Amino acid sequence: MEDLTKVWTWTLDVAGFHLVxxxxxIVMTLIIMGLLIAFGWLATRRTGLIPNPFQIVAELFVDxxxxxxxxxxxxxxxxxxxxMICSLFMFLLLCNWIGIVPHMExxxxxxxxxxxxxxMGFFIAHYAGIKTKGFGAYIKEYFxxxxxxxxxxxxxxxxxxxxxxxxxxxxIMGGSIIILVVSHLxxxxxxxxxxxxxFGVFVGTxxxxxxxxxxxxxxxxxxx
Amino acid sequence: xxxxxxxxxxxxxxxxxxxxxxAGRANEVLSYRPRLAGxxxxxxxxxxxxxxxxxxxxxxxxxxxxxxxxxxxxxxTAWAYLGAGLSMGLSAIGCGVGSGLPAGGACxxxxxxxxxxxxxxxLMLIGAGVSQSTAIYGFLIxxxxxxxxxxxxxxxxxxxxxLGAGLAMGFGAIGPGIGEGIAAENAVYQIARNPENTALMxxxxxxxxxxxxxxxxxxxxxxxxxxxxx
Numbered sequence: 001m002e003d004l005t006k007v008w009t010w011t012l013d014v015a016g017f018h019l020v021x022x023x024x025x026i027v028m029t030l031i032i033m034g035l036l037i038a039f040g041w042l043a044t045r046r047t048g049l050i051p052n053p054f055q056i057v058a059e060l061f062v063d064x065x066x067x068x069x070x071x072x073x074x075x076x077x078x079x080x081x082x083x084m085i086c087s088l089f090m091f092l093l094l095c096n097w098i099g100i101v102p103h104m105e106x107x108x109x110x111x112x113x114x115x116x117x118x119x120m121g122f123f124i125a126h127y128a129g130i131k132t133k134g135f136g137a138y139i140k141e142y143f144x145x146x147x148x149x150x151x152x153x154x155x156x157x158x159x160x161x162x163x164x165x166x167x168x169x170x171x172i173m174g175g176s177i178i179i180l181v182v183s184h185l186x187x188x189x190x191x192x193x194x195x196x197x198x199f200g201v202f203v204g205t206x207x208x209x210x211x212x213x214x215x216x217x218x219x220x221x222x223x224x
Numbered sequence: 225x226x227x228x229x230x231x232x233x234x235x236x237x238x239x240x241x242x243x244x245x246x247a248g249r250a251n252e253v254l255s256y257r258p259r260l261a262g263x264x265x266x267x268x269x270x271x272x273x274x275x276x277x278x279x280x281x282x283x284x285x286x287x288x289x290x291x292x293x294x295x296x297x298x299x300x301t302a303w304a305y306l307g308a309g310l311s312m313g314l315s316a317i318g319c320g321v322g323s324g325l326p327a328g329g330a331c332x333x334x335x336x337x338x339x340x341x342x343x344x345x346x347l348m349l350i351g352a353g354v355s356q357s358t359a360i361y362g363f364l365i366x367x368x369x370x371x372x373x374x375x376x377x378x379x380x381x382x383x384x385x386x387l388g389a390g391l392a393m394g395f396g397a398i399g400p401g402i403g404e405g406i407a408a409e410n411a412v413y414q415i416a417r418n419p420e421n422t423a424l425m426x427x428x429x430x431x432x433x434x435x436x437x438x439x440x441x442x443x444x445x446x447x448x449x450x451x452x453x454x
Contacts, residue, residue, distance in 0.1 A: 068346065071423060156434065156441050162364060163357035167277065170363055174280035177287050206273055210353040217350055221430055 025110040032094045032107065036087075061086055068213070072220040077128075081219060084124070088117070089212040096172060096204025100196050106204075108172045111165070114211070118165035121215035122157075129222030164214050171207045175199030228289040230306070231366070234313030234394075235282025235320065238401075242275040242324020249328030253335030260338055264331050267345055271327020274352040278316035278323070278359050285312040285366045303383045307390025308366040311447070314394025315362025318401020323352035325402075329409035333416030340419040344412055347426060351408025354433050358397035358404075358440035365393040365447045372451065389450040396443025403436040 010021040043058035051059065065086040069078040092108065099106040107113045130138045142153045179199060183192045250268040254261060289305055330348035334341050369386060411429035415422050 071343075072426075152438065152441060152445075155445060156438070159357070159361065159441055159444065163360045166360045166363055167353065167356060170281050170284060170360065171277055174284040177284055178280070181287070203273055206270060206349065210274070210349050213346060213350050214353055217426070217430065221427070224427060 022110055022112060024105050025107045025113060028098065028105055028107045029095075029113065031104075032091065032098060035094060036090060039090075061090060065089060065212075069216060072216050073223060077132075077223065081124075081128070081216075085212055085216050088215065089208055092117075092168070092208035092211055093205060096208055097200060099172075099176060099204075100200045106172050106176070108168055109176055111169045114165035114168040115161075117211070117215075118161045121164065121218060122161045125215070125218040125222045126157075128219050132223050160218060164211060164218075168207050168211050171203055175203055228286040228305075228309055230309040231282045231289065231313040231316075232286045234310075235279050235316035238317035238320025239276050239279035239282075239324075240320070241317075242278075242320040242322070242327070242405075243272045245321070245324045246271050246275065246327035246331065250331040253331050257335045257338075260335060263338060263341055264334055267330050267334055267341070267348070268327060270345065271324070271330055271348055271352065274349060274356075275320055275323040275327060277356055278320040281319075281359060281363045282312055282316045285309065285363070285370075288367075288370055304369045304372065304386045307387045308369040309390070310387070311362045311369065311390035311393040312366040314391075315359045315397030315401070318398035318405075319356045319359030319362075320401075322355035322401035322403070322405025322408075325405035326351040326355070326408040326412050329412040333413045336413075337416035337419065340416060340422075343415060343419065343422050347415060347422070347429075348408070348412050350426070351404075351412060351429060351433070354430065354437075355401055355404035355408055357437060358400045358444075361440060361444045362393050362397050365389060365444070365451070368448075368451055385450045385453075389447040392443045392450065393447040396446075397440050400437045400440035404433040407432045407436060 010023045012019045012021065039054060039058070042052075043054040046052060047055055066078070066082055069082045069085050072078075073081060095106055095108045095113070098104045099109070126138075133141075142150050144153075176199070179192060179195045182195060186192075246268050250264050253264055257264070285308060289309060326348045330344050333344045337344075369390060407429055411425050415425055418425075
């Protein structure tokens with residue numbers, strides 16, 4: 001059980017602040033970013049009518065997420081937000097899958113990653129809302145249906161960030177706890193690979209998709 | 225220990241009902257559309273995986289309660305832990321049932337209109353995800369109760385406040401979870417009847433769910449006030 005609470009950290013003292021960095025998360029995030037950049041390079045290196053394997057996968061991602069984004073937002077708005085949505089999904093997918101590789105940890109297992117992405121989505125959605133509706137109409141929505149509902153509307157908006165990030169964190173963290181406990185109980189025999197298949201690949205994919213779709217839906221609710 | 229038991233037990237009730245409902249709907253559809261077995265099985269499994277989130281949250285809290293940090297003030301921490309278990313467990317009932325309903329609705333929808341299976345699955349995931357949000361507030365309250373620095377002096381209102389926070393969040397989350405699940409179930413089923421209106425129905429579903437969730441947010445506010453107010 002010590003594995004659960006043991007965290008590899010870097011500490012840094014800057015101008016009187018004692019900063020603690022979660023080193024595992026940072027290193028794993030950098031690895032994933034490197035993998036994604038390598039994938040992008042391989043996919044676009046020699047594009048042609050007869051695609052190479054990487055290009056096929058990339059086209060699959062782009063095509064399906066372009067359709068989803070186009071359905072949720074308008075066509076010209078989808079052009080602005082589609083790259084963010086698609087790369088968010090690819091990043092989260094790789095984050096959730098990387099736990100299958102031995103000695104690798106999911107960055108999403110640390111609350112900071114989903115929370116950061118959730119806050120990013122929150123600001124993007126509200127920026128999009130202000131930009132399309134104008135500041136007055138945006139503020140006015142908080143005072144509906146009656147003016148004293150304003151505090152609850154604000155809390156409701158903030159709670160969206162909590163719900164979206166804790167959902168991802170809780171699922172990935174819960175999956176890894178279950179894998180740890182069950183592997184310990186059966187001495188690592190037979191069952192763990194199937195658990196990695198279910199919690200790592202299956203739940204990881206579903207949750208990455210849910211996170212991405214909810215970010216998209218929050219943007220589209222603000223815009224309409 | 226008692227808190228851990230409550231957390232897993234109640235969470236299991238909700239998750240099991242939700243998943244059972246999805247499986248029942250899938251069987252119902254299979255009885256008249258046996259050719260779509262593969263598609264429906266796939267949707268059912270994805271929906272059940274989402275509905276299981278509640279159970280997983282309950283398990284995480286139970287594990288933290290069993291092996292987590294234990295400080296030196298037994299009585300006060302015991303109440304806080306009981307509150308954490310109740311908050312997570314009760315809120316997971318609503319979430320489990322609520323996110324099972326869209327899965328059932330999606331099975332019915334695909335049986336009716338297999339051509340729009342893609343949008344149905346997407347909407348099912350969104351609807352189930354949103355109906356889980358109250359359970360996530362319960363998860364948050366449970367984590368706060370677990371890791372909060374408790375005051376040295378203990379008073380009877382303080383003790384009751386910790387338990388009350390758990391109860392408020394737990395009971396408050398049952399209704400919104402199920403209610404949002406019903407909204408999502410119907411939206412998912414109705415886009416099978418009229419796929420052109422998917423965007424409109426998604427928006428209506430989300431607005432309805434946001435209103436249904438407001439009571440859950442009230443209980444979140446009350447629980448936070450109970451924890452942090454002196």
